[in-house]
Amino acid sequence: MTLTNQQILLAERPKGMPDSNTFKFVKNDVEDVKEGQILIKTLYVSVDPYMRGRMVNAESYIEPFKVNEVIEGGSIGEVIESKSDQFKQGDVVIGMFGWQLYYVAGENEVRQIDPSIAPITTHLGILGMTGLTAYFGLFDIGKPKEGETVVISGAAGSVGSTVGQIAKIKGARVVGIAGSDEKISYLKDELNFDEGINYRTTDNIEADLQWACPYGVDVYFDNVGGEISDAVMTQLNTYARMPICGAISTYNQEEPDIGPRVQQTLIKKSALMQGFTVGNYSDRFKEGAQYLGQWLQEGKLTYRETIREGFENIPDAFLDLFRGKNIGKLLVKVSERQYE
Amino acid sequence: MTLTNQQILLAERPKGMPDSNTFKFVKNDVEDVKEGQILIKTLYVSVDPYMRGRMVNAESYIEPFKVNEVIEGGSIGEVIESKSDQFKQGDVVIGMFGWQLYYVAGENEVRQIDPSIAPITTHLGILGMTGLTAYFGLFDIGKPKEGETVVISGAAGSVGSTVGQIAKIKGARVVGIAGSDEKISYLKDELNFDEGINYRTTDNIEADLQWACPYGVDVYFDNVGGEISDAVMTQLNTYARMPICGAISTYNQEEPDIGPRVQQTLIKKSALMQGFTVGNYSDRFKEGAQYLGQWLQEGKLTYRETIREGFENIPDAFLDLFRGKNIGKLLVKVSERQYE
Numbered sequence: 001m002t003l004t005n006q007q008i009l010l011a012e013r014p015k016g017m018p019d020s021n022t023f024k025f026v027k028n029d030v031e032d033v034k035e036g037q038i039l040i041k042t043l044y045v046s047v048d049p050y051m052r053g054r055m056v057n058a059e060s061y062i063e064p065f066k067v068n069e070v071i072e073g074g075s076i077g078e079v080i081e082s083k084s085d086q087f088k089q090g091d092v093v094i095g096m097f098g099w100q101l102y103y104v105a106g107e108n109e110v111r112q113i114d115p116s117i118a119p120i121t122t123h124l125g126i127l128g129m130t131g132l133t134a135y136f137g138l139f140d141i142g143k144p145k146e147g148e149t150v151v152i153s154g155a156a157g158s159v160g161s162t163v164g165q166i167a168k169i170k171g172a173r174v175v176g177i178a179g180s181d182e183k184i185s186y187l188k189d190e191l192n193f194d195e196g197i198n199y200r201t202t203d204n205i206e207a208d209l210q211w212a213c214p215y216g217v218d219v220y221f222d223n224v225g226g227e228i229s230d231a232v233m234t235q236l237n238t239y240a241r242m243p244i245c246g247a248i249s250t251y252n253q254e255e256p257d258i259g260p261r262v263q264q265t266l267i268k269k270s271a272l273m274q275g276f277t278v279g280n281y282s283d284r285f286k287e288g289a290q291y292l293g294q295w296l297q298e299g300k301l302t303y304r305e306t307i308r309e310g311f312e313n314i315p316d317a318f319l320d321l322f323r324g325k326n327i328g329k330l331l332v333k334v335s336e337r338q339y340e
Numbered sequence: 341m342t343l344t345n346q347q348i349l350l351a352e353r354p355k356g357m358p359d360s361n362t363f364k365f366v367k368n369d370v371e372d373v374k375e376g377q378i379l380i381k382t383l384y385v386s387v388d389p390y391m392r393g394r395m396v397n398a399e400s401y402i403e404p405f406k407v408n409e410v411i412e413g414g415s416i417g418e419v420i421e422s423k424s425d426q427f428k429q430g431d432v433v434i435g436m437f438g439w440q441l442y443y444v445a446g447e448n449e450v451r452q453i454d455p456s457i458a459p460i461t462t463h464l465g466i467l468g469m470t471g472l473t474a475y476f477g478l479f480d481i482g483k484p485k486e487g488e489t490v491v492i493s494g495a496a497g498s499v500g501s502t503v504g505q506i507a508k509i510k511g512a513r514v515v516g517i518a519g520s521d522e523k524i525s526y527l528k529d530e531l532n533f534d535e536g537i538n539y540r541t542t543d544n545i546e547a548d549l550q551w552a553c554p555y556g557v558d559v560y561f562d563n564v565g566g567e568i569s570d571a572v573m574t575q576l577n578t579y580a581r582m583p584i585c586g587a588i589s590t591y592n593q594e595e596p597d598i599g600p601r602v603q604q605t606l607i608k609k610s611a612l613m614q615g616f617t618v619g620n621y622s623d624r625f626k627e628g629a630q631y632l633g634q635w636l637q638e639g640k641l642t643y644r645e646t647i648r649e650g651f652e653n654i655p656d657a658f659l660d661l662f663r664g665k666n667i668g669k670l671l672v673k674v675s676e677r678q679y680e
Contacts, residue, residue, distance in 0.1 A: 053608075060608040061578065225603040238401065247603040261599045263565040263587040266615030268393075268400040273613045275606030 003030040008099040040077035072098040090339030125329035134162035141243035142219040146171035154223030156183035158329035304328030343370040348439040380417035412438040430679030465669035466643040474502035481583035482559040486511035494563030496523035498669035644668030
């Protein structure tokens with residue numbers, strides 16, 4: 001019996017906000033599983049802001065998606081057939097097989113995860129790329145010292161919410177910027193952030209920052225770019241450090257991204273901006289995952305997930321990232337496990 | 341007999357390019373020399389781009405000049421009277437006594453320099469703040485590796501010309517951007533830069549950079565900011581480092597300094613921008629001066645000075661910095677030594 005696969009392809013490169021023309025749903029037969037291969041059924045698909053960057057045909061740290069090919073991204077699946085002695089039916093695996101219901105993988109394309117240690121979805125979030133992004137960006141570039149002030153934009157997202165908590169573990173004062181009162185409550189009441197600023201309702205973000213950061217800003221962990229970052233940069237202390245993780249406010253912008261040049265501020269404050277991607281730290285993922293897992297076990301670190309349901313909703317879930325709808329990690333649940 | 345002092349005061353804070361209204365010449369009696377003090381006659385005055393920043397009343401790494409007070413800056417003078425046992429008549433000293441003909445200094449306000457080792461003016465240039473600025477900015481932030489490409493803006497100035505030479509000592513490919521053919525010849529023919537770009541005569545600086553940097557840009561030592569820096573940032577390699585030393589193109593600008601935001605570029609290239617001032621490295625000045633002195637002695641490092649003559653010409657010499665008139669260190673010679 002041949003299984004029918006469902007895939008979401010990049011139909012055309014978006015200009016501005018992606019829409020229904022950007023994506024194409026196709027069905028086709030799942031190919032045969034050859035010796036050394038496994039057949040995976042997708043359980044969860046990760047949608048992440050950086051994927052917007054891969055939709056355009058521009059040079060970057062990662063290759064652009066190809067038009068008419070499956071959209072790649074982090075996914076978790078269950079092995080439903082194995083012709084490899086490294087995997088057996090029922091194993092849960094993680095890989096970059098992306099937006100499709102089934103995938104025939106070679107042995108080295110995926111990695112097994114242990115469902116008994118933590119919920120499997122954490123491997124796409126707090127114990128996976130987003131947690132590691134927070135860990136390395138904050139500690140390797142931001143280097144917060146006890147008592148320093150750390151400001152985070154996109155603070156209620158998957159990376160931002162982790163950054164704030166681990167900055168608190170290190171004894172920093174933590175201020176989060178986010179786009180709804182629900183998010184601000186989450187940051188302050190559940191994650192113990194010192195202050196939160198709702199950038200959508202304030203009429204003066206600089207004044208809010210001055211109030212929330214009476215001793216200035218030592219570390220600015222930037223997930224959003226644009227005018228929010230312009231404002232934070234007016235409040236820097238000498239020797240401020242800015243890990244530049246994302247610029248989600250600008251990813252769908254059709255006009256050039258224009259704003260105040262940063263050079264004079266950097267000189268006046270002897271400040272540092274450094275862009276990074278988590279892949280830069282691949283040789284230290286084990287270290288990061290160990291700390292994150294330990295803090296999670298000790299209850300010092302928590303996480304939230306926003307889980308949408310259904311394969312057909314993946315594109316819309318992806319767009320939710322830019323609509324600011326998610327708190328914490330945004331995932332799409334595609335299937336239930338069969339062999340649990 | 342009372343000596344008559346001449347001083348140049350900040351008359352008013354300039355908007356845009358400083359002019360004759362910015363400065364006021366005054367004469368007054370030199371005060372008496374008290375026990376523990378010395379009387380200095382100014383020999384050379386340093387004029388530097390960073391002084392433009394001190395003319396505005398804005399928070400920065402260094403206090404603004406005060407209106408109606410003498411303009412401070414690095415100067416070299418000769419002790420013509422001493423009531424200190426640490427100095428004697430004829431000693432040559434360096435300090436921040438600025439734009440005045442005479443100055444009565446306390447013992448700790450100035451430092452003696454040895455005229456037998458190198459020309460005394462080098463202590464305001466290659467062996468002084470500008471040499472140290474080049475040394476620490478390039479090696480501590482830029483960190484060029486052998487074979488990497490280092491691009492320098494303001495390359496024919498005092499800092500830029502030193503940066504290029506010491507980058508060559510470390511085996512880098514060096515490309516300088518400057519504003520006249522005479523400067524480009526100086527960089528290529530005298531300082532052995534690999535390539536030079538005259539930004540005033542090119543009609544496509546990005547194309548020129550691509551041609552001059554076939555392997556991309558690993559280090560960008562920025563003295564100018566503005567559109568030149570926008571262009572260089574389109575040519576960065578992954579893990580590029582940018583010491584941000586100055587932004588002379590924008591210091592006299594009356595409009596806000598607006599341009600392409602850098603965040604997306606920094607992320608795509610995992611690139612670093614870091615502002616700095618030489619004072620950050622004051623505990624390592626000795627190290628820097630030793631290396632610079634050694635390279636100078638070995639003939640690996642050369643320098644040029646543009647020396648204007650006459651106390652009355654100090655403000656105009658200062659403005660020459662922004663007119664791009666100087667090659668190398670710009671100084672004003674105020675007096676001859678009397679006790680040589």
